[in-house]
Amino acid sequence: MQAISKLVLGTVQFGLNYGVNNKLGQMTVADAHKTLDLALNAGVRTLDTAAAYGTSEQVIGDYIKTKGQNPFNIITKLALKNGETWESSLENSFSNLGVDSIDTLMFHSYRDYLETRGEIQEILVTQKGIKFQKLGVSVYTNEELEAVAPDRDIDLIQSPFNLLDNHLHRSGALMKCKKHNKQVHTRSAFLQGLFFMKRNDIPEKIKPLYKEIEAVKAISEKAGVSIGALALNYALSKPYIDGVLIGVDSLKQLEQNLRWAQTKNLESYFEMIDNIMVRETSLLNPVNWN
Template sequence: MAANLGLGSAQFGGDYGISNTRGRVGEEDVRQILELAADCRILNIDASHHDGDVERILGRNWPFPSPFKPQIRTLRLEKGLDWLESRLRRSVDHMGLVRAHAALVDAAEDLTGPEGDALWTRLEKLKADGLISKIGISATAADQPVLLAQRFKPDIMQVPASILDQRLVRNGAIKTLAELGVEVQIRSVFLQGLLFLPREALPANLIPIGPHLSRVRRIMAESGADPLHAALSFALNLEGVSTVMVGVTSAAELRAIVAASERKPPRINYDAMALSDDVALDPKQWFADLGEQATRRLVRVA
C-alpha cells in the first residue's frame, strides 16, 4: 500500500530550503495551503517551534474544528524535564488545541544521554494524561534509528529518505522499523530542495556533486519523468513507509505535489541516483567552512 502525504511547516516560519526563492510563507498563503491540505485529506502536520512562530501561525489559520493531526517536537534538555514538559504544553496551547496527535523527540542524542530514559518516561506520562496521542523520535541515519526503536518502542519514527539519500533504504532500516510495528514517516524527500537547484547555483561545498546531479536529471529525462514526479514516486512507494512529509511555499506547489503523487510511477533506475557524499547528505555542512576537507573532496571528484 502506498504511503500518504503529510505536510511540513518549516517554510511557514522562515526561509527554509536551499531552493526556496519565495522566502517565508505569508499567513494568507498558509491559510490557502491548509484549506487545500484538508480538502486533499493531507492530515499529518509537522509543527516545529524551531522555525519562527509556526505553532501560533497554524493556530490562527487552520479551520475549526481542525481535521489535522498535528505533531509537536521537544526542545533540548538543557533547561530540564519540567521546563520541557511546560514547553510542550504551550505548543499545544499555541495551536489552539486541547491535545496534539503526536510529540516527537527532536534530537535523538537526548535519548542516548544520561536523561534519556527520564525523558521518555515523561513523554509516556503526557501520553497517559491525554496531552498527546502518540510519541515518537525524529532521527537521522547517524542516530541508528533501529536501535532507538528497539530500546524505546516509539509509536512513530521520522527519518530522512530520498532518491539522493537512500542510506536507510539500502541498509534495510526503514523496512525493519515497520516490522517492529513503528509508524514510519520520511522527510527530506527533496533533500531540502537540492534536487531542484540548478547546478550553477550550488554552494561551494556542493560543487563536487554537480556532475552527479546532472546525471540524475539525465536519467529522469530519459525515463520521461521530472524531478518532482520521480522523487515522490520513490518516496510514496517505499516498503514500510506510512507517511511522506513534504514542505511547500504555496497552494500551487501543494497542488503540483498532489498531482504528481497521483501519477503512475515511472520506470526508472533509482539505484543510480543515490549519493554517497557525506557533506551533501548533511545539510548542516552545506555552508560550513570545511577547509582542507573541501579541497580533498574537489580533488577526489576531479
C-alpha cells in the same frame, strides 16, 4: 488518493525563511491558511510542525480557530534548549496550536532523545493517551535509526530519504524500524530543493554530488516526468515508508506536489534509482552544507 493520504505537510515555511532553494521567504499567514485549506480538501490529513519553527504553531493554531475544530493529525517536536523542559515545551505548543491534544509528540533530534531518555517513562505515564497518541524521534543517520528501532517506547521515527539518500543507503535501517513495529516517516524528498537547482547555483561545498544529481535528472528525462514527480513518487512507492513529509514555499508549490503525487507507472525507473551510490554521504545531510 492513496498516495495523497501518505503525504505529510511540513510547515516550517509557515514560521521561518527555510530551504537552500527557497526564493520566496516565509509564507504570509493568509497564504499559509490557503495552503492548509488546499491540503485538507485534497485529502492530506497530517501536519508536521515544531516549537522551533518560528511562528508555525501559531499560524496553524489561528487556522484551527477559523475551523472551530482541529481537522488535522498534528505532529510537533519538543524544544529542549535554553533550559526549556519537555513539560513547558509541550504546554507552549498546545497554547500556540490552541489544542488539548495532538497525534504525535517528537524529539527534535536523536541527541534530545538521548538526553531526555531518563524522563520518557514520566512523559508516557502522565501524557500518552491524553496529550498525545504516539511518541517519536527525528533522526539523521542509519546508526541513529538502528539505535532507536528496538525502543518499545517509541512509536514513530522520522528519517531522510530521497533519490540520493535512497533504498541502497536507507532500506536496511528503515526495514529494521518496521520489524520493530515503528511507523516510518521520511523527509527531504527533494533534498531541500537541491534537485531543482541549476549547476551554477549549487553551493560549492555540495558540488561533489553533481554527478549523482545529473544521474537522477537523466532518469527523470528518460521517464518523461519532472524531477519533482520522480523524487516524490520514489519515496511514496516504498512499502516500508508510512508517511512522506513535503515542505512547500507557496500555495502553487503544494498544487504542483499534489499533481506530482498522482504520477503513475514509474516502477522500472525506481529500480534504477535504488542502485545509485553516493560516496560523499556526509553531504546528504544539509547540516554539512555550510
